[in-house]
Amino acid sequence: MDEREALRTVDLTKRFGGITALKKVSFDVKYGEVHAIVGQNGAGKSTLVKIINGIHIPDEGSIFIDGKPVKIKSPRDAKMLGITLIHQERMLFPNLTVAENIYLPLLAKKNMKKGISINKRMMEEVARKYLGLVGLEIDTNAKVKDLGAGEQELVQIARALAEEAKIICFDEPTSPLSRREAERLFDVIRDLKKLGKAVVYITHYIDEVFLIADRVTVLRDGSKVVTKPTTETTPEEITRFMLGRSLEEFYVERREKKAGKTPVLIVKDLYTKPSTSTSVSLKGVSFELNEGEILGVVGLLGAGKTELAKALIGAEKIERGEIYLYGRKTRIKNPAEAAKLGIVYLPEDRKNEGLVHLLSVRDNIILPLVNRLSRGKILRDRSIEENVAKDWIIRLQIKTPSAETRVINLSGGNQQKVVVARSLARSPRIVIFDEPTVGIDVGAKVEIRRFISEVARSGVSVILATSDIDEALSLSDRLLVLDKGRALGVYTRGEIGREDLIRILSGEPRKA
Structure with missing residues (x-):
């Protein structure tokens, strides 16, 4: 590992309305290192990485790149500094080719003007070069929409390398991948280390931390709990830092x-x-x-x-x-x-089948109950709806600034709790x-497992x-x-x- 420090944050703080999402978090990553960030939903992981990548602007704190203070006010600022984010959701153009997806961001970075011709052969050569670095042998003229999830992930990494990113952040990269695709991704990340890249890796899966990370930082309730080399800790200890409880409590009896x-x-x-x-x-x-x-x-x-x-x-x-x-x-x-x-069904694909993204937490919960709550009235009774939603928010401990917050802005675990609330609000058998x-x-796993047990205890099958x-x-x-x-x-x-x-x-x- 290169001992040179690629990035450091000092006392980063970020507030959203009355909610403090990040509290004086200091963090660093070195060149040739994978530094994992773990924590429960709402711990501040994504907020920290989005600040680093210019998606959010911190209310307090400082950021240093190569030891020099910088201001990152937009994703463009981050890219100009050599920082990129591999999002959990694919940030590719599905109807463009692989080569176009890899090359087009380079044009934006170089501020090329309209009317300048694009050399197709050069574009394909650039794409093949960086696809080779991630070990992906595919037709550069294939449409991205025709690729598998794992292949799309590797195209995103190839694009980051083409942009000459030196600090690469991954946000839950294995969530949509099969086990084989995930293992392939881990090999690529190990190769990124050898190339001297600084890798920031957000994950829910503790086992992944010990497979690829050199150090791990645990966040809880927006604050940093600890940073440790992975050789000096265990999955059990990391779980205790994350939850404030032991691993034995992870699986609810x-x-x-x-x-x-x-x-x-x-x-x-x-x-x-x-x-x-x-x-x-x-x-x-x-x-x-x-x-x-x-x-x-x-x-x-x-x-x-x-x-x-x-x-x-x-x-x-x-x-x-x-x-x-x-x-x-x-x-x-x-x-x-x-x-x-x-009979109610809670789908595996909560984002596409379980939620209406643009609606609020309240509206998602009461959506199947609108006719029942209206009781034949022409106008909906908002006070009744608010009470029903509030009851479920408290019962399932859904972390949300308010019932009016759009559900798409919640963390994955809290989105899942909204799906549970909406389904059980029907009083199913x-x-x-x-x-x-x-x-x-x-x-969130512990909380949902405990609630499943409580549902059965009430007589529901x-x-x-x-x-x-x-x-x-x-x-x-x-x-x-x-x-x-x-x-x-x-x-x-x-x-x-x-x-x-x-x-x-x-x-x-x-x-x-």
Whole structure:
């Protein structure tokens, strides 16, 4: 590692209205180093990196690049200083080619004027050069929209290298990636270190910190808690710094109250037709869901968990099979009909399927209740709506400046809590959670897991579709194991352990 300091912040403070998002945070990163920043939602991670990249302007504090004080008032200022941000959401032009996406920012940086011709051959050569540095062999004339998530991520990094960025910030880069794509990204980040780049890496995943980072800084409630070399700490210690609690509390144990034995949902020999080219068809899946039970549905990627959840609410076409709801045979045509029957679904893709981005927190929560709360009145009663929203904000501890804040401005964990609030505000009898804790920080995971347990304790039946084995084992009364659309078995709580479950999912026989 180069001991030269690339960037230092001193006492950075940022306020949004009456909320202090960052409090006197000092941070530094060296050339040839990966410095990870971790913390719960609302800890200030993204605020810090956005200040460094000129998206936010600090109210107090200083920034130094190569030991010299600088003022960063815009993303353009940051880029001129050699700083770039690889956003969690892809910041590419989907209808342009790979070469155009890599080269066009260079034109802006050089202040080239309209009318100046672009040498296509040179553009492709530049693109190939920097794609080579990230190990990506693709057609430079391919449209970005036709690339996979991992390939788009690497195109963004290639573009950052083409801009001659010396400080590269990553904001939750692995959230949309498969395990293989993430491993490829880690190799690229290690190569960036060898090239002498300074890397700032924001992540929710503590294991990633110990895979690629040299140092880690923990933020909590907008303040820095600690900075440590990763060789001098452990995942358990980092978790305690983040949460103020031990790792043992991370996975919430199922409440003591036992589930009932009365089935509220019976599924027999269910077959489905894939709705998209990437969907998995279900093949003869059968199970029962009892009153007040948490039924964990586990499986690897492509197991059919989401397809099963959507089939139960009429969003996936059923070819054959039978569904009995509260003792009566039924066929649910669509999600609206499912909701009327007391079944609600919390989608895995909360941003595209679970929220209305431009609406406030309040409006997102009460959206399915508008007709009920209006009670036949022509005008909506805002006071009733505000009370309902406020009750859920308090109950789920949603961190938001106010109920009027647009939901898109909340952190991922708090957005997920809004999805939970909106679904449970309907007073359902069956709730289907699809990967409820994916992509959110460990603190929010604990809170949502605890709430799932409380929901079941109240008598509501829960289907928990998750790829997190420990989450499934700690919360579920029974486990339905899926693989490529088929049920491998249903196991009661205590009948199966972690090692057995891993063997089943990997196709190995259980130990006798």
